[in-house]
Amino acid sequence: MNILIKSATIIDSKSEFHNSTQDLLIENGVITKIAPNIKNPKNYQEITLDNLHISQGWFDSGVSFGEPGWEERETIANGLKTAAFSGFTSVALNANSSPVIDSNSNITFIKSKAFNHAVDLLPIGALTVSSQGVDLAELYDMNSAGAVAFYDYKRPIENPNLMKIALQYAANFDGLVFSYPQENRIAGKGVVHEHIASTRLGLKGIPALAEEMQIARDLFLLEYTGGKLHIPTISTKNSVALIREAKNKKLDVTCSVAIHNLYFTDETLNDFNTSFKVLPPLRTQSDADALIEGVKDGTIDMVTSDHNPLNIELKKIEFDYADNGTIGLESAFGALQKLFTTKKTIDILTKGKSRFGIESSIIEEGKTANLTLFNPDKKYTFSTADIVSKSKNAIFENETLKGQVYGIVSNNQVVLKS
Numbered sequence: 001m002n003i004l005i006k007s008a009t010i011i012d013s014k015s016e017f018h019n020s021t022q023d024l025l026i027e028n029g030v031i032t033k034i035a036p037n038i039k040n041p042k043n044y045q046e047i048t049l050d051n052l053h054i055s056q057g058w059f060d061s062g063v064s065f066g067e068p069g070w071e072e073r074e075t076i077a078n079g080l081k082t083a084a085f086s087g088f089t090s091v092a093l094n095a096n097s098s099p100v101i102d103s104n105s106n107i108t109f110i111k112s113k114a115f116n117h118a119v120d121l122l123p124i125g126a127l128t129v130s131s132q133g134v135d136l137a138e139l140y141d142m143n144s145a146g147a148v149a150f151y152d153y154k155r156p157i158e159n160p161n162l163m164k165i166a167l168q169y170a171a172n173f174d175g176l177v178f179s180y181p182q183e184n185r186i187a188g189k190g191v192v193h194e195h196i197a198s199t200r201l202g203l204k205g206i207p208a209l210a211e212e213m214q215i216a217r218d219l220f221l222l223e224y225t226g227g228k229l230h231i232p233t234i235s236t237k238n239s240v241a242l243i244r245e246a247k248n249k250k251l252d253v254t255c256s257v258a259i260h261n262l263y264f265t266d267e268t269l270n271d272f273n274t275s276f277k278v279l280p281p282l283r284t285q286s287d288a289d290a291l292i293e294g295v296k297d298g299t300i301d302m303v304t305s306d307h308n309p310l311n312i313e314l315k316k317i318e319f320d321y322a323d324n325g326t327i328g329l330e331s332a333f334g335a336l337q338k339l340f341t342t343k344k345t346i347d348i349l350t351k352g353k354s355r356f357g358i359e360s361s362i363i364e365e366g367k368t369a370n371l372t373l374f375n376p377d378k379k380y381t382f383s384t385a386d387i388v389s390k391s392k393n394a395i396f397e398n399e400t401l402k403g404q405v406y407g408i409v410s411n412n413q414v415v416l417k418s
Contacts, residue, residue: 078388274319
């Protein structure tokens with residue numbers, strides 16, 4: 001792959017070219033020259049786009065596709081295409097397929113389906129067999145096959161001794177253990193946040209306490225066992241405080257938040273639109289404010305799209321019975337740009353790589369080209385026309401967002417929206 005990118009503003013705080021507008025010559029997937037005006041005597045493909053900005057390639061720490069088993073929701077091939085068009089050069093894939101990704105052979109299958117794609121797919125193996133929360137899965141075997149972490153997607157580990165053993169065992173090979181933060185016996189049959197809105201709507205609530213109790217338990221276990229813990233998709237003010245305290249104690253813990261939990265609150269549930277039924281549920285404005293502050297001060301390490309395609313029949317039913325989940329890759333950049341500056345948005349989208357063993361690729365001469373191309377200023381109303389996913393369950397539909405993604409340059413390939 002040989003290309004010449006013209007007049008691109010570089011957003012990379014680790015690069016000497018940060019905040020400058022340059023041409024980039026990329027030959028055989030490597031950045032060979034960066035300068036204000038590069039001539040093109042070899043007639044390479046030129047990329048010239050309106051208000052073009054580039055950054056290091058973006059990373060999402062938790063997406064779901066469907067394949068194997070639920071290809072009607074999303075295939076790996078189309079999921080990676082969606083990620084590329086959304087600006088992501090690497091994604092960590094949750095294990096919630098059918099069958100659940102809980103063995104060496106499952107990990108090998110996932111990696112083979114993503115072979116030679118522009119987007120790097122990092123499989124997350126299930127923590128327990130079939131994600132049933134009873135017996136540990138073959139963590140070391142999956143790690144050997146390429147699993148980057150272990151997680152029963154949206155399923156809490158109810159047995160504290162099992163979590164203790166998981167942390168101790170995974171520490172032997174520096175494995176990263178996820179623990180979904182919900183105490184099911186407190187959450188009960190709740191479907192939204194337990195607050196004024198749940199009472200007004202007559203819907204059963206999930207108290208913030210359900211999340212915070214589980215986080216407190218897991219942090220005590222981590223302090224006892226050592227190891228590496230990641231708490232995905234936190235959603236409450238007190239959760240941020242608990243994790244901030246744990247980091248002050250130097251515990252090896254990271255956490256993420258879903259973009260929609262930063263952007264929306266439970267006040268959006270007035271018309272029972274099941275697109276807004278997610279887990280953890282949308283919380284209050286004070287929770288959202290605390291989460292945003294946690295992102296800004298570094299307490300929250302990653303922001304994830306929590307992309308989860310679902311069949312229409314799982315969402316277009318009564319609110320109580322609809323499945324939790326929304327797609328989010330396509331709207332991630334535009335939503336973050338409504339909440340943060342462009343510099344902070346890029347920082348958010350490139351953070352977390354080291355936790356998953358991904359090397360960052362600074363934008364400088366001699367480095368492998370791993371780039372996202374975008375226009376940070378374009379405003380638009382997000383609609384089904386912007387959705388590349390096979391499923392259309394989008395919480396951000398009809399929202400006015402800011403920022404257009406053009407595509408990526410990664411793995412010696414160029415993927416641009418037509």
